[in-house]
Amino acid sequence: MKGPYLGMILTAVGLDGNNYTYPLAYGLVESENYNSWTWHKGVLPAIAKLFQCAENRFFLRHIHENMKRKWRGKEFKDCLWKCAKTTTVQQFNLAMVELKKLNNDAYEWLKAIPLQHWSRSHFTGRAHCDALLNNLCETLNNKLVKGRDKPIISCLEFIREYIMKKLVIFQKTIDKCSGPLTPTTTKTLEKIKGEAAEYRAVFCGNGKYQVTGGEGVDQCVFDITQHTCSCNKWEVNGIPCKHTNAAIWDMRRNSENVGVPETWVHPTYWLKTWQEMRKKKRRRSSTEDDSATGTRTVRCSKCENVGHNGRSYKGQSVGGSQASGSDMGQNAGGNDVGQNAGVGQN
Known part of the structure; x- marks a missing residue:
């Protein structure tokens, strides 16, 4: 944040099936410290509990930045990327041997980093994603620069509106697409x-x-x-x-x-x-049943019978008959029945 309103904006971003960035969450904290990252009884423990199969991957560029502190040059960078991009253990081992020949200390340093966090050869495949970089978060953060000098509420509104507009653009793209794949x-x-x-x-x-x-x-x-x-x-x-x-x-x-x-x-x-991932699910009301047909059932709030609602109630009794003889056989709620077939389906 800039100006008199101090703090930091934390964002979580994912990738969708079209390799587009998809904003998941954002929040404002006092600083990027331990308490901020573990707020709400601990983000990391909560993720470990709720998403037990989630994979944790490191930003390969950060690994390279740390490597450059001791081992600089294109050779080291190329070796690192080769080790990360290989998809089989055999290829990975051969790439690591090349690094070992180049510098044994660099080899030992890289080997100490858990392989499942940065090399495709050790990814489980559960995520169906081979991304090695985290520039998707940087892309979103760059778009939020203009909101950093605003008051807290205005800043959060700036982010909300940006995400809202972004999702609308995504939807327009989806509406123009055809074919089996993105x-x-x-x-x-x-x-x-x-x-x-x-x-x-x-x-x-x-x-x-x-x-x-x-x-x-x-x-x-x-x-x-x-x-x-x-x-x-x-x-x-x-x-x-x-x-x-x-x-x-x-x-x-x-x-x-x-x-x-x-x-x-x-x-x-x-x-x-x-x-389907961009459809909004509508909360079903208490007047709708959960039948397999997904049709909308109207229930009267006065007599509790189906087929009409309280506003159109005219003394109907069970089975659709009415107390008033002049209205006998009429279905006051008939216009509501079946009109919204499909409403409630997601």
């Missing part, structure tokens, strides 16, 4: 398909394919039963790798009903999923 995922998969065109798949039996490319240098095993590839890229980010695409095409050529590569992409990246 736009960014479609481009990514098309690029992978281009690489897969240079690969050859050979059936090995038991649902496994040997896929070879890169002039024979790159060879992996695709397992259709387990939905895995030995390159581990598909498992990490949820998008079929070039080996998987080559195997799918070979199966299609042999008249196997395996669908197109798009159907093998994880639901995280489906356009349908992207559309």
Whole structure:
């Protein structure tokens, strides 16, 4: 914060199925200290309790900044990135050996950092995301600069309005989209398909394919039963790798009903999923039942019968009959029944 109103703005940002930043939460604290980060009985313990399977990853650029204090130069940077970007343990070990040859102390320093926090080769794949950087938070923070010199409430309103406008822009983008996948995922998969065109798949039996490319240098095993590839890229980010695409095409050529590569992409990246994640769920009122049909049921607040409401009540009794003979057989609430079929569905 700037000006007379001291403090710091903390933000939490995620990535959606189109690789767009998605603001999750923001808050204003007195400073970025231990108490701020552990407020509300401790953010970290709360996350550990409520989201037990959540992965914690380090910002690779910060690791590099710390590395530069002792080991500078392009060679060290390239080795670090190679270790982080590899998707198999074998490739990771080879990259670490290169760093060890370059400098043993740097090797020992990097090895001491828990591998599951910064190297794709040790990601579980549960998040279906291979991001190594945290610039998504920096992107949001840069947009909030103009609100930092405002009074507290005005600052929070500035952030709220920015996020509101941002979500509207997202929704307009979604409304223009078509196809099975989000736009960014479609481009990514098309690029992978281009690489897969240079690969050859050979059936090995038991649902496994040997896929070879890169002039024979790159060879992996695709397992259709387990939905895995030995390159581990598909498992990490949820998008079929070039080996998987080559195997799918070979199966299609042999008249196997395996669908197109798009159907093998994880639901995280489906356009349908992207559309549904931005829908607002409406709170159902006490007058609506929870039947499987999802239709809206109107219940009278006076006689407690269904089919009409209190405003249109004209002495109806159970079964829709009325106390007044002149109104016999009329359904005062008839116009309400069935008009809102589907209301309440999410």
